[in-house]
Amino acid sequence: MSKVTGWTGKILRVNLSTGKISTEDTLKYKDLVGGSGIGYKVMFDEVPTGTKPFDEANKLIFSAGPLTGTGIPCTSRTTITSLLPTNPYYAVADGHMGGNFAAVMKYAGWDAIIVEGKSRRPVYLLIEDDKAYINDASFIWGQGIFDSNAQLSARIGKEASIALIGQAGENEVPMSVIMNGRSHSAGGQGGIMGSKKLKAIAIKGTGAVHIAGDKKEWLELDKLNMSVIGANNNHVVPSTPQPWAEFNNKGSRWNAHKGLTWGASETKVDTxxxxxxxxxxxxFRSQKGVFDLGAVAEKYTVRMGGCQSCPIRCHSQLNIPKLEKKYGVSPHVANTCMGYFSPGGIMIKGFSEEGEKGEGAMIARSLGSVLADDYGVWCNYGQIGRDFKYVYEKGILKKVLPKEEYDSIPWDKLEAKDPEFLKDFYRRIAFKEGEFSHLGDGSYWIAKRWNLGDEFINSKDVGLWSPLGFPKHHSSETNAQVGAVISCMFNRDAMVHTLINYTGSGLPLEIQKTRAKELFGSEEALDNPAHYTKMNPYKAKFAKWSIVRSILHNCLTVCNYVWPMTFSPLKERGYKGDTSLEAKYYSLATGHQLSEQELDLAGERIFTLFRALTVKNMNTVDMRNKHDLMCDWIFEIDKDKAPFTPGTIKMDRKDMQDALTMLYKEMGWDEKTGAPTKETLVKIGLADVAAELERLKLLP
Incomplete structure (x- = not known):
């Protein structure tokens, strides 16, 4: 038997109802690459229509792709697929976490873990290479993520990688996370683990991921990769002038410069x-402590951390003694981006002044990140704070909460800008204490429960993209219709960083437009910021490419915060990256030779499978009018300006319908409904999916 390369060749299936543990062949999913491709197919084939997220029949799939564990930069990503509790149709969605869980899962010999059924008692799954055990978890049930992780590590060995939930997940809070390490979390599905009474999955792997290609060729590809890689979010210019750099951009996360240090490191490392x-x-490129928390964070930054095999290091590791002395939590903080920004959003009155300038904000954001991560509360891309702000300032909480409960909340601390308020806030959410805790249900459900109406749904300040309740995440403000149609395609916030990595590269617009002509056929694929033009076919190609690459990254599995390598920091390359790197690595890793175009076709196949699964979940073919929705603020902001007026990101309703039609056409979907056609499904290798949709009368 020939050696499997890239993949491990095995999937672990664990039934918590029966205790049965079995093994399956990965390569039956080869045409779906791995990661979310495996997850979507399992969900399509095995989860009955009408299943709800916390039902025993729902499944939870942890999966990685053929590039993870090979040492390729930025490839230790775990895709977690299941039905999403915050979605009004309980449609399928992915969560994604970094860290080292995916790599260790592959070292243990597994490409994916399918969890099904429901245990009657708290358990954790222990995997030691090719052996798996379902063990009692009552000793850590009810505890936070940090203590649970420490106790499990002490029991089974610190070399284990552990994915686990906190109290929010145990209590089936819809907005809860699954986390490995101290800051690598996947949002939205912690409650599904809780509903299955699965506290954790702990893996010890001592094997390796074998590759098919020549090692010399591999090393040359690594050198090329490292020469075109940028910083976090693929920013390829520095934020300050540098002797080597032709360009700089103050918004770049490539913020290293002489004199900017890891101030709390033993040797005070100069970036x-x-x-x-x-x-x-x-x-050293991304000193995210100061990027996320302000200049004051420099002296508290011990180092930058990140995921296995990743040189970008986008997780700041800080030591803030005041957190322990004043607030009684660990002084050791690790997080990035929304982990810090979201608690700041909950502090709607601002931050108290303490110590030096900016220290109050840093303390509050760091305290909130520790609390949310330990309880396992998901912020839903910061939406929890915007929802809270609305219902508090509009007086809605005073109406819907029982008086005794309302009076028990320390509003005085919130008004005084005291971060102690965060301790009360996150505890109520995680333990489902009272009516207030329904803020953890998600925007759609609180709007329905508290009768918030169209004013809430359509408020620009609330920041929802869709009436289905998910927030905007690089939407119409990011290249107009391109970001807008992308945001309509998913069942939660659109985590498509392919687009923002492009427009946010930091390079001048002229260079970006030249690249757009190469990739999408015309410079017209890209607009000047807030100087929008009407929809055109090149924008549709840009949107399709952005989605397909994001889907591929969740299948290979590589980090979409950095990939694809569209641009380069090198002037001698004309700042051009290499968008064929994914295909080159895939071919070398697996021995399955695919061109860039062929791999993109695989991504198109997987995205169409996702769309078909959403049709099945929602039990409708009318995706245009039931799924691909936009809130009114998108069309009503800037009352004194018409769409396409310089200076506004206001969109035009008819133009946006044209944009959807053009994307449907690019995908080969029905242009009226936006649902995949039988012809397209069969053409791209999904004949069995077409047959099932036909049986269910869900083909257009």
Whole structure:
């Protein structure tokens, strides 16, 4: 038997109802690559229509792709697929976490873990290479993520990688996370683990991921990759002027420069200039402590951390003694981006002043990140704070909460800008204490429960993209219709960083437009920011490419915060990256030779499978009018300006319907309904999916 390369060749299936543990062949999913491709097919084939997220019949799939565990930069991503409790149709969605869980899962010999059924008692799954055990977890049930992780590590060995839930997940809070390490979390599905009484999955892997290609060729590809890689979010220019750089952009996360340090490191590491020709300095490029928390964070930053095999290091690791002395939590903080921003959004009155300038904000954001991560509360891309702000300032909480409960909440601390308020806030959410805790249900459900109406749904300040209740995440403000149609395609916030990595690269617009002509056929694929033009076919190609690459990244599995390598920091390359790197690595890893275009076709197949699964979940073919929706604020902002007026991101209703039609056409879907056609499904290798939709009368 020939050696399997790239993949491990095995999937672990665990039935918590019966205790049965079995093994399946990964390669039956080869045409779906891995990661979410496996997850979507399992959900389509095995989960009955009408199943709800916390039902025993729902499944939870942890999966990785053929590039994870090979050492390719930025590839330790775990895709977690299931029905999403915050979605009004309980449609399928993915969560994604970094860390080292996916790599260790592959070292243990598994490409995916399918969890099904429901245990009658708290358990954790222990995997030691090719052996798996369902063990009692009563000793950690009811505890937070940090203590649970520590106790499990002490029991089974610190070399284990552990994915687990906190009290929010145990209590089936819809907005809860699954986390590995101290800051690598996947949002939205912690409650599904809780409903199955599964506290954790702990893996010890001592094997390796074998590759098919020549090692010399592999090393050359690594050198190319490291020469075109940017910083976090693929920013390829520095934020400050540098001797080596032709361009700089103050918004870039490539914020290293001489004199900016990891101030709390033993030797006070200077991040330096990070010339892109010096590959050993890539890990210094993103000093995210100061990017996320302000200049005051420099002296508290111990180092930058991140995921297995990733040189970008986008998770700041801080030591803030005041957190322990004043607030009684660990002084050790690790997080990135929304982990810090979301608690700040809950502090709707601002931050108290303490210590030096900016310290109050840093303390509040860091305290909130520790609390949310330990309880396992998901912020839904910061939406929880915007929802809270609305219902508090509009007086809605005073109406819907019982008086005794309302009076028990420390509003005085909120008004005084005291971060102690966060301790009360997150506890109520995680333990489902009272009516207030329904803020953890998600925007759609609280709007329905508290009768918030159209004013809430359509408020620009609330920030919902869709009446289905998910927030905007790089939407119409990001290249007009391109970001807008992308945001309509998913069952939660659209985590398509392919687009924002492109427009946010930091390079001048002229260079970005030249690249757009190469990739999408015309410079007209890209607009000047807030100088929008009407929809055109090139924008549809840009949107399709962005989605397909994001889907591929969730299947290969690589980090969409960095991939694809569209641009480069090198002037001698004309700042051009290499968008064929995914296909080159895939071919070398698996021995299955695919061109860039062929791999993109696989991504198109997987995205169409996702669309078909959503049709099945929603039990309708009318995706245009039932799924691909936009809130009114998108069309009503800037009352004094018409769409396409310079300076506004206001969209036009008819133009946006044209945009959807053009994307449907690019995908080969029915242009009236936006549902996949039988012809397209069969053509791209999904004949069995077409047959099932036909049986259910769900083909257009």
């Amino acid at each position: 330096g200039e990070c010339d892109p020709k010096d590959m050993n300095s890539v890990g």
